[in-house]
Amino acid sequence: MLTMPHLTEEDLAAIDADEVAQLAGRLERDDYANPFEALKDWHVLRAVAFHNTELVEPYLYLLDIEEFDEA
Numbered sequence: 001m002l003t004m005p006h007l008t009e010e011d012l013a014a015i016d017a018d019e020v021a022q023l024a025g026r027l028e029r030d031d032y033a034n035p036f037e038a039l040k041d042w043h044v045l046r047a048v049a050f051h052n053t054e055l056v057e058p059y060l061y062l063l064d065i066e067e068f069d070e071a
Helices: 010-014 017-029 033-049 052-062
Strands: none
Touching: 010 033, 017 033, 017 052, 033 052
16 A cells, blocks of 8 residues: 655556555545544545546545635
8 A cells, every 4th residue: 555755756656547546445435544544545646646647537526626716
């Protein structure tokens, strides 16, 4: 299982669609012993989203990212 903060650029580049689906599945089920475990998975999904948006695109709703205008 991937965890932050130990992810390297190489780790992020090596993540495949199956790993992202497993990660998203855990977040969807929200079946964690404590909220910090969920937060770790959320941070991994967010990091993957910055490095490979296409893999995370079906799960962007889990990241709760809203577009905003700073103007």
